[in-house]
Amino acid sequence: MRLDAYTVVFLRRPAGAPQLSDDELAALQREHLAFNVRMREAGHALISGPVTGQPDESLRGISVFRTSVEETRTLMEGDPSVQAGRLVVDICTWLMPAGTLGDHPSAQIDDD
Helix, strand or coil: CEEEEEEEEEEECCCCCCCCCHHHHHHHHHHHHHHHHHHHHCCCEEEEEECCCCCCCCEEEEEEECCCHHHHHHHHCCCHHHHCCCCEEEEEEEEEECCCCCCCCCEEEECC
């Protein structure tokens, strides 16, 4: 079976995240959203967005990247919310049947 590999980013709010004013939070959120747009426009990220109803309230959002785990980790260091310490990332490889999310995975694996 041929598998496509994508990289999944779980964005989490760490314990002890810096407290910011409403104005600072609004500005940081705009910068974070602009970062996500840049990642999609550059072809690095396939999708990104917040989550709701999660049992673990620290989980804030999920992104799927077409880049390797290492490259994704480097890219995520540029997220203003990560830089500000408001979010941290858990990054892993996600495997699925070839072609499920299109034709540009980070890698393809033949699992025979």
